[in-house]
Amino acid sequence: MNEDSTWGDGHAVEVRYPLANVEIPGRETWPWLPGEILLQCGPDEWEVAVYDKRLAQFEDGSRAPAGTPAGDLRYPTCYRDSSEIREPQRVAEPEQLEAGQ
Secondary structure, three states: OOOOOOOOOOOEEEEEOOOOOOOOOOHHHOOEEEEEEEEEEEOOEEEEEEOOHHHOEOOOOOEOOOOOOHHHOEOOEEEEOHHHEEOOOOOOOHHHHHHHO
């Protein structure tokens, strides 16, 4: 693999990700959500954890209700190229920061 230093492991980013369970055509219309680079998988491809409370689940895949302790939450991951990852453009809300740590 040809490593690229654009996004290092643990780097806070925003990533395009759908809020619905179905991947709708047209990723360019998906919202930018807070995330973290987990690792680079290949040339111009990264695995990203998406930290948005609306997507939080328990380990069994069931939806986590509001107020669930951050340590009990699981967030989706996705694979994205550099066109679908960017530096954070907005300040994360306190609960999103807590979930991402």
